[in-house]
Amino acid sequence: MANFKISYREDTALFQNLWVKSWLGIFIAAMIVLPFLLSRYQLSILNGMGIAVIGALGLNLLIGYTGQISLGHGAFVAIGAYTTGLLAGTLGVPFIVALPVSGTTAALLSLIVGVPSLRLKGLYLALGTLAFGFIIEYVLFHWDLTRGDTGMAVPKIGAGGFFIETELQFFYLIMFFAALATLVAKNLARTKIGRSFVAIRDRDIAAEAMGISLSKYKIMAFAVSAFYAGVAGCLLAYYQKWIVPGNFDISLSIAYIAMIVLGGMGTILGSILGAILITGIPYGIVYLTDALRGTYPNLSGLIVDLKLGIFGLVIVLTLLFEPQGLVGIYRRIKVYWKTWPFKY
Amino acid sequence: MEKIIEILFNGLSMGAIYALMALGFVLIFKSTGVINFAQGELAMVGAFICYSFATMMNVPYIYAFFIALIGGIILGAVVYQVFFRTMVGEPLFSTIMVTVGLASILTCLAGLIWGHDVYSLNSPFTDKVIHLDKITFAQGSISTIIVSVVLFVIVILFFNRSLLGISMRGSAEDPDTAGLMGINVKKIHMVAWALGGLVAAVAGMFLAEQSFVRLSMSHVGIKAMAAAILGGMESISGAILGGIIIGVVEGLAANYLSGMELGNFHMGDIKDVAAFVIMIIVLMIRPYGIFGKEKVERV
Amino acid sequence: MRSKLWGWSVLLAVVLFLSVNSAWAATVRGVTDKEIKLACLVDLSGPGKYGGPPIADAFRDYVAWVNDTGGINGRKINLVVEDNGILPTTTMNAAKKVILKDEVLAIAFNLGSAGSSAIVPLCAENKVVLMPHGANKVFYHPGNKWVFVPHTVQFSMASRAVEYVLGKNAKARIGVIYQDDDFGREGLEGASAAAAFLKTKLVAQAPYKTGTIDFTPHMNAMKEANVDTIMLWTYLPQSAAIIKQKVKMGWDVQLISNNTTGVPPLFALTGEAADGYMFVTPYAPVNTDLPGIKRIKEINKKYGNAAKTLENPAYPDYLYLAGWGYIEAMAQGLRKAGKDLNPETLVKGLESVRNFDMGGLCPNITFGPKQHVSSFSSLILKADGKTKRFVIVDSIKAPKTPQE
Structure with a gap:
């Protein structure tokens, strides 16, 4: 299908052509119908993925678009979740207020790493954010307000007689916010802000020379990414109904990085694919072991033994054979079909 | 007075271990541009190899020590050949994720081979102490410090005097030009990984000697990374200084700050976080670490 | 733009429709005429792997013995052992799997206190009796209807x-x-x-x-x-x-x-x-000849792999005994719950266990409507x-x- 663009407006359009629009329509329809065909367990898997998509989008805006490395994304998810826990659990604040406040709190606290990021670069920034993550985890463990590793309860969403509590209801809620987050991210990426982010990533000194305020946009990138993480944390808190500091340790930060690296840095689609893959691996192992348990009990036991290694192996193999991530695979397949039967 | 000397001495011996680990980070990063998140796992495997020979097969400790060193070298080289030979020039983050994946693969394999228990590594120095006046020095700590110092001197001489060391510095500076000058850059990268594996194995064995051998001992890698950053990621003397600072600060924090109560905040064990707090403070003042040099960037 | 708005309003309508119309299953989860499904969540991977297998051994031996001797009120136990990987997040995934996918009646063991805290709301919401082995006071004080602690706490x-x-x-x-x-x-x-x-x-x-x-x-x-x-x-x-x-x-x-x-x-x-x-x-050493210990050794010999477990001098036997104490408490609750078994009767059954004799293996088990911890005693x-x-x-x- 030919795809010519005649105007700049067309080039930056959110949905580039009818083809994309119709696929999107089918996708939305599928998302509405799908939950009726799935079990509660399968819905719970999708819900986990939806929350991860929001967090991964935020991290990709920071790392993939702006080039600012953060190994402390889990800390911002924790800040969002604990803000929700304290607001909703202790003060009884409703969801509509708790959600933006959680995001905003995370964004405000992101200044703690955002401002130093003006001085720190690359690896030094990475380790600085890692340290920030450890310090947040330490505070959650040792402050009476956050109740140590016993954790705290988060009430249900809703008022009067109407509550969002089943997996199905959460599915629509989470998917709504995941879709919203995707739209906002996509919009952000095609505006001046997004282009400034990319300019900073590609060469920050050149960007500054062209009149892009480094301090403004770097801090903005941290704040937006933390806002996303805070929203993801808020949804996670409501969804899990109980939060403990152990939910947000370094493995969460690493998982988020794995999502965007495996999915594809600097692409919206990559964040989504990566979030689905990384969240999905443990469930894939569950289905595999259950399927093998009856016929090959030893093999299924061995897979449980190798669980950690399988996770590592998927990451390593994907990156060795496709360093651009899943988006790279997707693009290649697309190009292949577009040009078929020719090679180029 | 005795107390502060003991604290400093113990901090120094822990610091020597951090410094060895940090040295591994620096060696690999400087030559190949890869941040090896699996450095702690390499140390853990080194300790387990030593344990297999010294404790399980009753080989004399000194032989087991050297077998583990060779094991570390081979492991480092194999890791490079399998995972990183094709990863040259890939973005920093992809290589970081490969090392993260590698870390979980190594932990998983070590768990399969050696199990998930805690084991004791018996060296000639285990549980032996020297009393000097009123102060007690553990022999294990003394040997850790001495061997580390010797190793540091060797590494520094290697980089300043030997042809291989100088060509490593050259290819770290500018791989393309080094290649044009006839330096085999791939070989240099492999040597860097092998050296990284070697110092990791030494650190792992000393760590095991001071406590036990177990899978989770690899967590020390993260703190060693803080040490490397503290010193400036590209400086060998920085890694050594960074390791010592972190070891000593941890000792001081554990003795003077841990367990304090500040209103409704329990200080608890602040030792682990202290390393990172120090790192952040130093980075605020010197954004490229103590010995790191600011790079002049071209547009 | 208009089509997008239309899409969202459809979505909203569906959400509203669904929230009103929530269906409820008529059968009892995890219970049939012939079988009771129970879960045991322990570490089979990750840093806590040391603790998981002995607990699972005890569960398997007990279940083999009980099923061989007629089951509980005519029903056999179907045991699901699942890896919970000690972390709160992995424990949550494991709990969701056994509750939503395997549909077990109760979780008779969950290792790790942070993970146990994290899954209490999930269990309460789905009416799953949970027996946490974090053994912290918080699990019975203030207490939760669905949480029982058959263990002396720290x-x-x-x-x-x-x-x-x-x-x-x-x-x-x-x-x-x-x-x-x-x-x-x-x-x-x-x-x-x-x-x-x-x-x-x-x-x-x-x-x-x-x-x-x-x-x-x-x-x-x-x-x-x-x-x-x-x-x-x-x-x-x-x-x-x-x-x-x-x-x-x-x-x-x-x-x-x-x-x-x-x-x-x-x-x-x-x-x-x-x-x-x-x-x-709370657990006596296995090398004693207390009646309770003798009994489990016999069962272990007949139904388990004794050479690798209780007769192995390097075996962490207190974990085996801990597992035993938990499944024994759960089984006693199931017996007391009677033929009409569902989550509510199981809670009633457990709450009516009084001074159940463990033969010195561990303190005798007593629960009550206001006491969801089996004992305060230890040796x-x-x-x-x-x-x-x-x-x-x-x-x-x-x-x-x-x-x-």
Whole structure:
């Protein structure tokens, strides 16, 4: 299908052509119908993925678009979740207020790493954010307000007689916010802000020379990414109904990085694919072991033994054979079909 | 007075271990541009190899020590050949994720081979102490410090005097030009990984000697990374200084700050976080670490 | 733009429709005429792997025996052993899997306190009886309808340890080294409560973070405070490191700890230095011939792999006994629940278990509508460095310190 663009407006359009629009329509329809065909367990898997998509989008805006490395994304998810826990659990604040406040709190606290990021670069920034993550985890463990590793309860969403509590209801809620987050991210990426982010990533000194305020946009990138993480944390808190500091340790930060690296840095689609893959691996192992348990009990036991290694192996193999991530695979397949039967 | 000397001495011996680990980070990063998140796992495997020979097969400790060193070298080289030979020039983050994946693969394999228990590594120095006046020095700590110092001197001489060391510095500076000058850059990268594996194995064995051998001992890698950053990621003397600072600060924090109560905040064990707090403070003042040099960037 | 708005309004309508119309299954989850589905969540991967398999062994042996001898009220037990990987997040995934996918009636064991805390709301919402093995006070106090603790908790054991030490020597100076998390802090609280009850005080306390290997500062603090007994609320590696440190310092101080450290590897790690090391535990050592122990040894021999488990000198048998205590408590609840089995009758059944005889293996099990913890009692064992065994020095007793 030919795809010519005649105007700049067309080039930056959110949905580039009818083809994309119709696929999107089918996708939305599928998302509405799908939950009726799935079990509660399968819905719970999708819900986990939806929350991860929001967090991964935020991290990709920071790392993939702006080039600012953060190994402390889990800390911002924790800040969002604990803000929700304290607001909703202790003060009884409703969801509509708790959600933006959680995001905003995370964004405000992101200044703690955002401002130093003006001085720190690359690896030094990475380790600085890692340290920030450890310090947040330490505070959650040792402050009476956050109740140590016993954790705290988060009430249900809703008022009067109407509550969002089943997996199905959460599915629509989470998917709504995941879709919203995707739209906002996509919009952000095609505006001046997004282009400034990319300019900073590609060469920050050149960007500054062209009149892009480094301090403004770097801090903005941290704040937006933390806002996303805070929203993801808020949804996670409501969804899990109980939060403990152990939910947000370094493995969460690493998982988020794995999502965007495996999915594809600097692409919206990559964040989504990566979030689905990384969240999905443990469930894939569950289905595999259950399927093998009856016929090959030893093999299924061995897979449980190798669980950690399988996770590592998927990451390593994907990156060795496709360093651009899943988006790279997707693009290649697309190009292949577009040009078929020719090679180029 | 005795107390502060003991604290400093113990901090120094822990610091020597951090410094060895940090040295591994620096060696690999400087030559190949890869941040090896699996450095702690390499140390853990080194300790387990030593344990297999010294404790399980009753080989004399000194032989087991050297077998583990060779094991570390081979492991480092194999890791490079399998995972990183094709990863040259890939973005920093992809290589970081490969090392993260590698870390979980190594932990998983070590768990399969050696199990998930805690084991004791018996060296000639285990549980032996020297009393000097009123102060007690553990022999294990003394040997850790001495061997580390010797190793540091060797590494520094290697980089300043030997042809291989100088060509490593050259290819770290500018791989393309080094290649044009006839330096085999791939070989240099492999040597860097092998050296990284070697110092990791030494650190792992000393760590095991001071406590036990177990899978989770690899967590020390993260703190060693803080040490490397503290010193400036590209400086060998920085890694050594960074390791010592972190070891000593941890000792001081554990003795003077841990367990304090500040209103409704329990200080608890602040030792682990202290390393990172120090790192952040130093980075605020010197954004490229103590010995790191600011790079002049071209547009 | 208009089409997008239309899409969202459809979505909203569907959400509203669904929230009103929530269907409810008529059958009882995990129960048929022939079978009861139970879950056992333990670590089969990750850092806690050491603890998982022995617990699963006990569950499998018990279930094999019960099914072979007619089951419970005519129903056989279908056991689902799932890996929970110790972390709260992985535990949550495992719990969701057994509740939503396997549809079990109850979770008869979940290892790890943070993970157990994290899944309590999920269990309550789905009416799943949960038996956590974090063994913290928080699980029965204030308590939750669906949570039962068939184990003596850390608080009670710590009280018992301090009462024992002060009973031997009323002027003993006790210091505490504890892990800096809820497990350790609860030990400290229990010890402080007992000390206050006996009108004295703990003279020193030192926290450490999991993974600490250097205990010089902690032991120096103890020595400075001139303590004669150190209570350790630690796990095995830390206890072993402290014993080593004690030897290094040439300091003959009495150590008393908790059940998690009383395992055979203690001797492998510290040798004869372990001699005299005491610990509080709800479980009797397997080398005794108490009736309860004899019985499980017979069952283990017939239905399990005895050579690799209870007859293996390096086997961490207290974990096997812990698993046994849990499944026995659950089975007794199931029996009492009767033929009409569902989550509500199971809770009623468990709450009516009174003084169920464990034959000295562990304290007898009693639950009640207001008491969801089986016992406050524990016994005190001592390590014998020569024979590499643990011997009973004080039998099962409850602490006098108030436990609520």
